[in-house]
Structure formats: structure tokens, C-alpha cells
Amino acid sequence: MTxxxxxxxEEIREVLALYLRTPxxxxxxxxxxxxxxxHRLGRTPGAVATKACNxxxxxxxxxxxxxxxxxxxxxxxxxxxxxxxxxLLPVYQRQLGGKGAPPGLAEDAGEELRPPLPAxxxxxxxxxxxxxxQDFFRRMVLASWRERCPLTGxxxxxxxxxxxxxxxxxxxxNRLNPRNGICLNTLHDRAFDRxxxxxxEDMRLVIAPDVPGNARRVLERVESPRLELPERFxxxxxxxxxxxxxFHERQKx
Numbered sequence: 001m002t003x004x005x006x007x008x009x010e011e012i013r014e015v016l017a018l019y020l021r022t023p024x025x026x027x028x029x030x031x032x033x034x035x036x037x038x039h040r041l042g043r044t045p046g047a048v049a050t051k052a053c054n055x056x057x058x059x060x061x062x063x064x065x066x067x068x069x070x071x072x073x074x075x076x077x078x079x080x081x082x083x084x085x086x087x088l089l090p091v092y093q094r095q096l097g098g099k100g101a102p103p104g105l106a107e108d109a110g111e112e113l114r115p116p117l118p119a120x121x122x123x124x125x126x127x128x129x130x131x132x133x134q135d136f137f138r139r140m141v142l143a144s145w146r147e148r149c150p151l152t153g154x155x156x157x158x159x160x161x162x163x164x165x166x167x168x169x170x171x172x173x174n175r176l177n178p179r180n181g182i183c184l185n186t187l188h189d190r191a192f193d194r195x196x197x198x199x200x201e202d203m204r205l206v207i208a209p210d211v212p213g214n215a216r217r218v219l220e221r222v223e224s225p226r227l228e229l230p231e232r233f234x235x236x237x238x239x240x241x242x243x244x245x246x247f248h249e250r251q252k253x
Contacts, residue, residue: 007051010091011041012077017091019052020081020178021139023146024231027052037095059232085176089129092136137176138162140233145183150228151205152221154185161189165239178233191219198247199240203227208251 018037019027028034029045034052038045054070058078070078081088141162148155163182166174174180184192191197196208197219205225207216 007071007073009073009077011043012051012055012074013081013088013091014041014095015048015051016055016077016081017088017095018048019055020088021092021136021143022052023143024056025146027056056232082177085178086133089132089136093132133176134168137164137178137181140176140178141181142183144178144181144230144233146231147183149183149185149188150230151188151223151225152185153223159185161186163189163192165235165243167193174239177236179236180239181233182227182235183230188219192243195243195247195250198244199227200244201237203229206247208247210251 014037018033022031022033026033027049029038029049031045031049034048035045038048041048050069051074054074055078057070058075138161142157142160146155147157147160149160154160160183163184164175165180165182168175171180182192188197191207191211196211198206200206203226205219205222205227207219211219
């Protein structure tokens, strides 16, 4: 008879980091990533998939909630992520297993006993952590938007970007907040980043009046002028309002 083992906070963080970067249609026990994580945790793939669905029930941005069996500890780990998304970066790096992961970010319990690092080494570590965070943000956003541009329907990840609504440099606290991101193709991403396009309160595409004819016609070639909302982590209205203000301010200057 198998003894039931309670989930630990660290195990839940592992499942959460995988949930955040996995499209909802792939949250099942046959997913190779779920199988691999289950093996590493000493759990069954079914248990890991169920825990991921429990975590989905905590996401109030979902139009349909997941299973309603989330525990108090699930909620605590979820709230910790919302307050500090960067707290999951060490977990994410472990899950990458060194494949495509920038080196040098492993936590070291004895770090405080070492002398300060040279300035250039400190800068390198900061740069590596930034790249890891950007990669984690990209994977979260693309997973939320089903790895598809909601304007054009382009579904090749090589042609997609995770667009920050409030720029990376302007709001450090929300750099990794998935509700601060939209999955866009590279052209509309560049236009969005430079405030040449935005989205109104009905999520319709708005193109700046100073965009010339040919560029305007290309930007208007979309499946729908209204942004199709993601499966989870819908854009925060406050972030979109911030972008609209910057859009209109740019025209005035």
C-alpha cells in the first residue's frame, strides 16, 4: 500500500514553474515535461498534472477555473509568485537542466561568507539573471497566448515576441508579471514597443496617425482588429492604460 505524501512548498514551486510555461492543452500526464518532473519529484505524472490543474483554480484571470482542490499551501506559493515572480527563477533554471540556461545562477548557501565579487563579475551575473528572467517571461506569455499571435494568427515561435506592456526598464516589480505581456509577431511587437500602435479599452488595434501609408497597410493586415484574449493571465487593464497614455504622449511630442 502506497503511503500518501504531503506536498512541500518547494515541490509546489516546481509544479508552478512548469504550469506557468505550459499551454493549458498540454497539462496532462503524457506531457514529457510533466513526466520528467514527476520522476524527479518521486511523484506520478497524474499527481503532477492534477497539482498543476489545482494551481490553475487560483488564477482569477481564467474565464474557466480549474479544479477547486487547491490547498492553503498552494495558495501561499501562488501568492508568493504574484508578489515576486523572480522568486521562481532558481526553480526554472533547475528545470532547464543546463539546456539553454545561462550558467552561474545556482544558489549557494555559503555565498554570504565569501568576499565581494569583482564589479565586472557582478555585472555578468546580473546580466545572466536578466536573460534568464526574460526567457522565463517569454515562455509564460507565449504559453498563455497559446503560442499564437492574437492579431495575425502567426503560430511559429521564431516569429513571436513576448511584448512588455509596461517596458522592462520602467517597472522592475512587474518585469516578470505575465499580466504585463502580450504575444505578438515581431512586426507588431516592434510597433507596440515604440508606441506606434496600442489597444483601446475594447482591445481593438489603434495605429498612430503619423504611421505612413505603406506601413499602416501592413499593420492593418490582421485576422481581426480586436485582440483575442489569452487562455490565462489576461493583460492588466492598468498596464494597458499606461501604454495608451504613452501612445498619446508620443504623438504630442
